[in-house]
Amino acid sequence: MKHTVVPLQAPSAVLPPLPSGSQVIDNDHIAAVFDEVADLLDIEDANPFRIRAYRNAARTLRALTFDVAKTLSRGEALPKLTGIGVDLAGKINEIVTTGDCSLRQRLRSTLPPGLVGLLSIAGLGPRRVKNLYHDLGIETAQQLCLAAQQGRIRHLPGFGERMEARLLSAAQKGIGKDRRLPLALVEPMARRLTEYLQQIPGVEQATTAGSLRRMRDTVGDIDILVVAAPSVDVTTQFISHPDISTVLVKGHARASVMLNSGMQVDVRIVEPAVYGAALVYFTGSKAHNIAIRQRAQKLGLKLNEYGVFRAKNRLASTTEVSVYQALGLPWITPELREDRGEVAAALAGHLPGLIELTDLKGDLHAHTHASDGGNSLEEMALAAQGAGLEYLAITDHSQSLRVAHGLGVEQLLKQIDQIDALNSRLQGMTLLKGIEVDILEDGNLDLPDDILGRLDLVVGAVHSHFGLTLRQQTQRLLRAMDHRYFTILAHPLCRLINERDPLNLDLPAIIKAAAQRGCCLELNAQPPRMDLFDLQCQYAKDEGVLISVNSDAHRTADFANLRYGVAQARRGWLEKHNVINTRSLTELKAWLVIKSPTTFRG
Template identity: 55%
Template sequence: MALSNSEIADLFDELADLLDIEGENPYKVRAYRNAARSIRSLPRSLAEMVAAGEDLTRLPGIGERIARKIETVVKTGKLPQLEQALARTPPTLLQLLRIEGLGPKRVKALFSALNIRTLEDLERAARSGRIRRLPGFGPKIEALILKHLDQALEGERRYLRFEAEDIATALIAHLRQAPGVDRIEVAGSYRRWKETVGDLDILVTVQGDSPVMDRFVTYEGVAEVLSHGGTRSSIRLRNGMQVDLRVVASESFGAALQYFTGSKAHNIEIRTLAVKQGLKINEYGVFRGEKRLAGEAERDVYACLGLAYIVPELREGRGEVEAALENRLPKLVELADIRGDLHAHTKDTDGRDDLETMAQAAKALGYEYLAITDHSRRVTVARGLDEKHLRAQMEAIDALNERLEGITLLKGIEVDILEDGTLDLPDSVLKDLDLRVCSVHYQFNLSKPKQTERILRAMDNPYFNILAHPTGRLINKRRPYAIDLPRIMAAAKERGCLLEINAQPERLDLNDEHCLMARDLGVGLVISTDAHTAAGLQLMRYGVAQARRGWLEKTQIVNTLPLAQLKQVLTRP
């Protein structure tokens, strides 16, 4: 079986990391990183495209050389250049790259100057004070490394839900080819749309003596069969993820789906409520004595307890059961409610597609508008725009809008918030834009008071509209920077600023608890993809799912408004 898109992207990311450590040409390193990002955002399987003989160079960020490498990976499951790099460099250095505060240049310095090859070596060096003496490190980096080492050494590996979806989709397609398979669903934290998952729980109903279990354990992505039974089997995939498959009776499918979707806190509340009503609830159904009252349909399980149906995203034990009893569950925002995307990049900076390609992709999604928000000049690695180049892009957008039908491009910028709280471009150009998306891209290690004041000072600028990826986190890679988020939210509400729910699967920033906080404080929000390709616009569903986990309704999301009303909101009081 060919590798999934996520697995292929991981190979190119690892190669880029190792080449970066070796000091390889930065353009080559960037090409591999761009290819990995492009591969992750593809809506189709690369294996299918290669099998169909499609021209991979038509994909954004994929040239002829990388296209040939992708074909090799699809056909052999290996990337020869990565294996060569691993042979030259200890593979444990990849572990060091996952420690917050370390990048390829610092890992190379640790490897060369201190002979550090493992996380244990790193811990000993940090505790002995040797790291702080290296150029470019210092006490803060050393303390940051120690702060996160315990989690890196002992923590359970969790996978981005985006990665898990790639795996689950391929597995389900494989299982559906078994005779007799009827219903099939992925349960657990995956179904609740948590940002990361530890494993996958798949439920299936079958007709007759289906060989679905045999097909499951012989899946070509299996590294180890942990158990193999008639109604339950467990495997470990080659990326380390465990997957469990359960065959359940049709009359119990709804009850099993409810039970295995969780969360634990939610299920405890459900069982407690059932006991109070003289009922018993488990994965087989809802019972009064020996009589089954419900089980086949999940909605009936909730209805038996006098509850409105609780969607999986809300099942976290945060008051949803009480709200369902009182018929006050929120009418959650849906993907169909989104009228446009307010954060997207083009090839003018670090995106991969031009203005018109992005516009047509947004139109195909049924959007009314799309904001073009390329980087400002401070982000030199992305070839950020200065005032001259931004004005040239603004003119190009105006010209394109004159001939576009059914979609309007908004003139915007993702402008850096500098360390002193000023914005990276002068007001003289910011005032001529439709909107400004403002971001922190450097100096993440400021103290909480300083980082908070930095953002508050930026919000004082009358041309500040949206605070992008407000906490700066990268899931599994970089922790949020320290800020007083309630204070920032209160200031945003007072000033007429908005906060972003960034839909990039490795960001999902704001997180679900912050979405709840924003809901309670009445702060205006936008859901944006931060897309760097036309295909990346399709990631909006991840941001919508995050908003749903935060109990958010359509009325709290500004980009559910028609364009005329949106423009009014974007005009600061």
């Protein structure tokens, strides 16, 4: 079964120093070797499928919750990993053993050594590095600065004066590639821009594309597709938007800009006749696009951003539905377009009926001002009701989390009485009594059984001792989940996007244990968390583990984040029945009763 998650941020093109002596080679180092191999192959115009294989392997390695080198050092074979076959597994072993692989060394020997350094400059990918090298002989950052100062780069196709200035600045400052940002932070920027574009006279439609439309948990840049006739000068009006700090590229059909936030935005203008094909193409992912192009080739067709063709006859292009139909496929929702079996499922008529936001009946993780929240019990209840929910679990922190003013026994007992009193007068909304109890270092829970037993549900969470070994961390969670009153494992990997890496954890073992014990795993929709990841949700689904999509709301406005959790669930192929809080209150209470203490060893 898959042991993978999506990457937290875009991989760096700069390879870390090779280990020596007793230094440990970690997953990031192996992934960096594979990333560089992919970049060097791309510069060499190698087979795109081969390039993609190395990039996918790098993403898998970065997302693993166990250390590959330590696994191999114990004489154990690697488990089956997504995108890593016998050949790549052999290269992983080579890198663990020697710190490098012969393929990378060979590729480096065929290209000027400075080209690898150019890949670390913001705005430069393998294709642009190749253009700079072949057209201008640029091999190093110093040569790039000189060429930019002399005005020679702007004349290359796809560069221009603005891009030249940006590359000069980046090369001089040594700026690396930008980090990916949480979806919830990027989406409002994109919404402002699309609304602005839609107000331009002559613009028929403006739609986000790329990873943002696929609702990835992190976004590297914003892609916007605009439908307008050729006579409409969209880009001139677009670049006057106040959020734009720098114009990188401006043409009649395309503009590339940097926002004041540092996010890059690419706008492409297409005619109405090809909108559907262009939207498929620019939504991606690249892997999905390759898969459906292969499907087109099997049918004797050609697929590109302008449509589906048989010879010179265009069969479809105006809508996405027509493009997929021309390929003998139903429309595939953007969240699934990652080449994870969606094309085969579509052909077989087995695409999942994905969960919708309106399917959620409740939220099983929320806080009040009793701990670290910003609102009262009643305010949170009414806000949840306003968000379309029928029930809300109040799960303030427990006592050991002092920084969050966690509740002790007396405080929790008082809150239980307050919830009972409030429920007696609430209409159309029910508060459930819960706690986000700390999982202590030894796997015990932070409150005694006689208190936990009085609650409707118990949400267990790690908030300390993040640096335990894989075995220690895994055993810690297994012991906690073995507890008789344990209901949901909150934000299982404890990652914070761009701030804290996931726990060193054998997540497949946790998922299997959850299936055995009848526990749920949380998909936490807080923008910095988005934890579980999509692939992990899919794995949990395969193992029969229920997911709870929760806002972890700390204030009334936070229930709006549930939509991002649902998007992540959809990317994980989850359907309504895979999510516990799509059940009615009656059904949920029945499940909580069935999940009785006698089924546990705690």
